[in-house]
Amino acid sequence: MLMNNRIRVHAATKGLGLSRKTVQLIRGCAETALLCEGMTIPCQIDVTLTDDEGIRAVNREQRGIDKATDVLSFPALDWRDGEGIPENTDFDPDTGLLFLGDVVIRIQRARAQAEEYGHDMNRECGFLIVHSVMHLLGYDHEDGEERQKLMRSHEEQALSVMGLTREKMQEDFPGLAEYLRREKGE
Numbered sequence: 001m002l003m004n005n006r007i008r009v010h011a012a013t014k015g016l017g018l019s020r021k022t023v024q025l026i027r028g029c030a031e032t033a034l035l036c037e038g039m040t041i042p043c044q045i046d047v048t049l050t051d052d053e054g055i056r057a058v059n060r061e062q063r064g065i066d067k068a069t070d071v072l073s074f075p076a077l078d079w080r081d082g083e084g085i086p087e088n089t090d091f092d093p094d095t096g097l098l099f100l101g102d103v104v105i106r107i108q109r110a111r112a113q114a115e116e117y118g119h120d121m122n123r124e125c126g127f128l129i130v131h132s133v134m135h136l137l138g139y140d141h142e143d144g145e146e147r148q149k150l151m152r153s154h155e156e157q158a159l160s161v162m163g164l165t166r167e168k169m170q171e172d173f174p175g176l177a178e179y180l181r182r183e184k185g186e
Contacts, residue, residue, distance in 0.1 A: 005031060006044040006097055013051040016107045022122050026105075029126045033133035033158040037082050043098040045136065047105065047129065055106040070109040071128045076101040079138030081150060103132040123164055130158045 007027040011018065030045055050058070056068040063072075076099045077084055086098050105128050114124035139151035 004042040004097075005034060006042075006095070007031060007047065008044065009047040009049065011049045013049070013054050013107075016049055016051065018049060018107065022125055025122045026125055026129050029129045029158070029162055029164075030133050032161050033130045033155075036158040036161060037133075037137055037154065039137075041086065041098045042096070043100050044092065044095070045100050045103060045133065047103045047132075049105050049107050052106060052108055055104055055109075058104050068106060068109070070106050070113060071132055072104040073132040073135035074102040074104075075136045075138065077136075077138070081139055081147070082137045082154070084138060100133075100136040103129065103136070105129070105132075126159065126162060126164045127155075130155050130162075133158075 007030045009023050009026050026047060030047070034043065048054075048058075052068045055072065056066065058072060059069060060066045062074065077086065077090060091098055105125065110124045110128060111121055114121045117124070134151050134154055139147070139154060141148040141151045
């Protein structure tokens with residue numbers, strides 16, 4: 001059952017060459033991650049698709065880091081590991097939706113990572129949006145090994161529902177093994 005969520009996806013940069021299928025996949029993966037997390041409150045996530053300079057500018061302005069990255073997540077709520085109690089002020093008064101936060105995806109890097117890891121662009125965008133939704137819900141892979149494992153397990157659950165499991169992709173795309181080693185810090 002899909003909630004009345006609003007996953008707004010827009011391109012901040014012209015000429016990114018995105019297909020309608022990729023945008024639909026981003027929305028579907030975000031919805032699936034929310035469902036897997038048991039989110040019963042209708043919510044909103046804003047997703048911006050941009051280029052190298054666009055994400056570098058956002059990273060510099062918001063985080064003081066003058067460097068491009070693949071994805072940025074800006075949680076609006078102070079939740080931890082999917083747990084939190086929204087305040088009345090967390091809801092948009094016009095729509096009644098709980099605003100979870102913003103996600104910025106660097107499309108050129110997503111394409112490069114897809115090629116590097118041996119899978120397609122849609123699958124890479126699926127990974128990036130599920131990862132970001134987990135951050136919006138308060139999961140953090142940079143706050144100790146236990147929290148990293150917890151976040152990864154929740155990501156894998158959502159990706160599995162979407163048919164984007166790492167195991168399946170390893171069978172279909174041998175280049176993914178290197179990606180998984182780097183993810184684990186090996």
